[in-house]
Amino acid sequence: MTQEGNAGGGRIDVWTFALAPMAVVLAVVFVIPVGGLGLLSFHEMVGPAQISAAVTLANYRAFLTDPFFLRILLDTFGLGFAVVGCCLAIAYPVAYFLARLRSRFRGLLLFLVISPLLVSAVVRNIGWFPILGDQGLVNWLLLSLGLIRAPFKLMSNFTGVVIGLVHALLPFMLLTMTTVIQRIEPELEEAAANLGAGPLQRFWRVLLPLSLPGVLAGSLLVFTMAISAYTTPAILGGNRVLVMATYIAQQFRTVLDYPAGATAASVLVLTVGMLSYLALRLRPGGPEGQ
Amino acid sequence: MIRRAILPGVTALAFLFLFAPVLIVVLASFNAGAALSFPPHAFTTRWYTMIKPSFFDALTVSLIVASIATVVATLVGTPGALALARGRFPGREAVNAACLSPLMVPALVTGIALFQFSVIFWDISGLTLGGTIAGLVLGHLTFTIPFVVRAVLAAHARFDAALEEAAQNLGATPLQTFRWVTLPILQPGVVSGAIFAFVMSLDDVPIALFMGGGSATTLPVKIFTTVEFDFGGDIMAVAGLVVGASIVLMLVFDRLIGLEQFFGARQ
Numbered sequence: 001m002t003q004e005g006n007a008g009g010g011r012i013d014v015w016t017f018a019l020a021p022m023a024v025v026l027a028v029v030f031v032i033p034v035g036g037l038g039l040l041s042f043h044e045m046v047g048p049a050q051i052s053a054a055v056t057l058a059n060y061r062a063f064l065t066d067p068f069f070l071r072i073l074l075d076t077f078g079l080g081f082a083v084v085g086c087c088l089a090i091a092y093p094v095a096y097f098l099a100r101l102r103s104r105f106r107g108l109l110l111f112l113v114i115s116p117l118l119v120s121a122v123v124r125n126i127g128w129f130p131i132l133g134d135q136g137l138v139n140w141l142l143l144s145l146g147l148i149r150a151p152f153k154l155m156s157n158f159t160g161v162v163i164g165l166v167h168a169l170l171p172f173m174l175l176t177m178t179t180v181i182q183r184i185e186p187e188l189e190e191a192a193a194n195l196g197a198g199p200l201q202r203f204w205r206v207l208l209p210l211s212l213p214g215v216l217a218g219s220l221l222v223f224t225m226a227i228s229a230y231t232t233p234a235i236l237g238g239n240r241v242l243v244m245a246t247y248i249a250q251q252f253r254t255v256l257d258y259p260a261g262a263t264a265a266s267v268l269v270l271t272v273g274m275l276s277y278l279a280l281r282l283r284p285g286g287p288e289g290q
Numbered sequence: 291m292i293r294r295a296i297l298p299g300v301t302a303l304a305f306l307f308l309f310a311p312v313l314i315v316v317l318a319s320f321n322a323g324a325a326l327s328f329p330p331h332a333f334t335t336r337w338y339t340m341i342k343p344s345f346f347d348a349l350t351v352s353l354i355v356a357s358i359a360t361v362v363a364t365l366v367g368t369p370g371a372l373a374l375a376r377g378r379f380p381g382r383e384a385v386n387a388a389c390l391s392p393l394m395v396p397a398l399v400t401g402i403a404l405f406q407f408s409v410i411f412w413d414i415s416g417l418t419l420g421g422t423i424a425g426l427v428l429g430h431l432t433f434t435i436p437f438v439v440r441a442v443l444a445a446h447a448r449f450d451a452a453l454e455e456a457a458q459n460l461g462a463t464p465l466q467t468f469r470w471v472t473l474p475i476l477q478p479g480v481v482s483g484a485i486f487a488f489v490m491s492l493d494d495v496p497i498a499l500f501m502g503g504g505s506a507t508t509l510p511v512k513i514f515t516t517v518e519f520d521f522g523g524d525i526m527a528v529a530g531l532v533v534g535a536s537i538v539l540m541l542v543f544d545r546l547i548g549l550e551q552f553f554g555a556r557q
Contacts, residue, residue, distance in 0.1 A: 014377075014419075015372075015376060015378075015379065016373070016377070016379060018370060019369070019377065019385070021369070022373075022389065023365045023389075025431055026388070026389060026392070026432075029404070029429070029432050029434045030392050030395075030400065030430045031403045032407065033403035033406065034395060034400065034403045036406060036407055037403035037406055037503050040406060052372070057347075066306050093297055093300045093301070094304045096297065096357070097297040097298065103295070109301075112309075113349070115540065116312060118536050119533055120493050120509075120532050120536070121493055121495065122495060122510045122513045123312075123513070123529045123533060124311050126315060126513070126517060126525065126529050127314050127315040127318075128314075128315075130315075130318040130321075130328060131311065131314055133327075136328050137432065138330075139329045140328040140329060147401040149546075167307065170307075170308065174304075194323070207487065213453065227394035228397075229411070230396070230495070230496045231396040231496065231514065234463075234514070234518075235514065245396065245398050248398060248399070248402065249402075252402045260393065262402075262406075265398075268396060269395055269396070269399055270395060272394060276394045276463065
């Protein structure tokens with residue numbers, strides 16, 4: 001990193017020159033617009049797509065006291081927790097299996113875990129329609145087996161959004177967990193077994209404590225991605241699920257209350273920012289982490 | 291015996307879950323019955339002939355935007371990442387964090403922020419950004435640049451500075467060293483960053499939804515806005531084509547750079 005000796009005063013200019021184009025582009029396309037959106041949250045709406053000149057904190061006061069907004073905030077967190085819970089429940093056993101697998105197909109399996117990510121998110125969402133719809137695969141199976149009498153509502157509601165997000169984010173949880181469990185030496189579990197610990201005890205007292213940092217890191221990552229997502233809640237929620245992302249989009253696409261949307265956006269950005277910062281600090285991993 | 295079957299069984303189910311929507315898209319696109327009904331009635335390729343031309347226009351827009359955004363991001367991001375890795379200037383850590391921060395802001399927020407910005411920009415300059423290819427490219431630069439930066443930084447972290455010293459000791463000028471030693475070593479990082487940026491640009495909905503519109507509608511946005519109102523077999527056929535194209539792309543990437551390298555860029 002440090003280049004002693006030949007690093008004269010001129011070097012700084014070279015690197016500044018290399019950095020400048022990127023800094024300018026990012027400032028124009030990102031910093032100024034997002035900053036502007038932040039400022040917008042301090043104005044009030046005076047008509048559709050119209051804002052007041054006066055600066056006020058009223059939007060934030062409304063947002064943090066109105067039960068309607070608190071409901072949205074709560075639902076958003078609820079969505080995040082539901083997605084994290086499902087991802088963990090599926091990812092833990094699978095990651096354990098993959099981490100301990102000694103087979104030449106291991107690489108292929110790990111590749112298959114991430115391969116759905118290469119297919120466009122919109123298309124993956126659409127794939128759930130023939131599965132979860134009233135006449136879809138799941139309801140057809142349940143009806144044919146006589147387990148239910150009327151189709152189950154699995155789409156255009158909270159359930160559908162959870163299923164879609166678990167599907168989209170499971171690969172991230174799986175990758176994180178597999179890496180973490182791989183680092184735990186199998187000998188530790190064998191030692192516990194030799195000392196008379198049953199499978200449950202081995203999991204509870206050896207595996208889980210050692211994998212906890214990975215569980216936490218994966219959960220934070222999945223949680224932030226779940227509450228930031230827009231495409232999946234919009235498509236599988238069918239305009240009926242109101243979480244932060246869908247509420248924000250609604251304010252800008254149809255309701256045209258820009259300040260309210262900007263306020264919700266600022267709250268979301270701050271939340272996600274704090275969680276991302278926490279995730280960075282807690283990131284398991286060795287010196288190779290950037 | 292039963293206990294031994296639990297883990298492989300759960301793993302098999304998880305894989306079935308991961309692939310279900312992708313497989314079903316292809317299956318449903320050949321279903322002669324109603325688009326969303328199960329089980330499929332009969333085989334047909336009818337839906338594929340009913341795809342509206344506007345979807346192919348949208349695909350063209352997507353490819354143009356992704357190409358330009360990737361080229362610009364690579365040209366701007368690679369020197370930028372090198373500067374972040376090697377330069378010594380005040381506040382380097384902060385600049386580093388700032389350059390990667392767009393990845394931490396929800397794309398939807400970036401999208402509406404840019405939409406607002408384009409309105410104000412139009413007020414001031416009379417130039418239209420919203421609903422143009424240029425606007426879409428600007429929007430996609432917010433994430434394509436950080437992806438390139440991250441990939442190049444990761445490649446640089448594995449860089450052995452002794453190689454450059456050796457070149458210089460053998461009489462290479464700094465420019466020669468850069469051209470013949472530094473760049474070739476960083477090249478895989480640059481390529482995987484660029485490919486990753488390209489794929490993410492093709493995938494984006496929220497930013498293109500707010501910055502696009504009219505003739506500047508990308509394929510994912512076109513699909514997104516179509517299913518908001520109606521859902522027919524032709525949409526399934528479009529989705530089926532996208533799945534097919536994704537599989538081809540995957541095989542090409544595997545040949546070009548190896549997929550492990552590619553996904554390394556995501557971490």
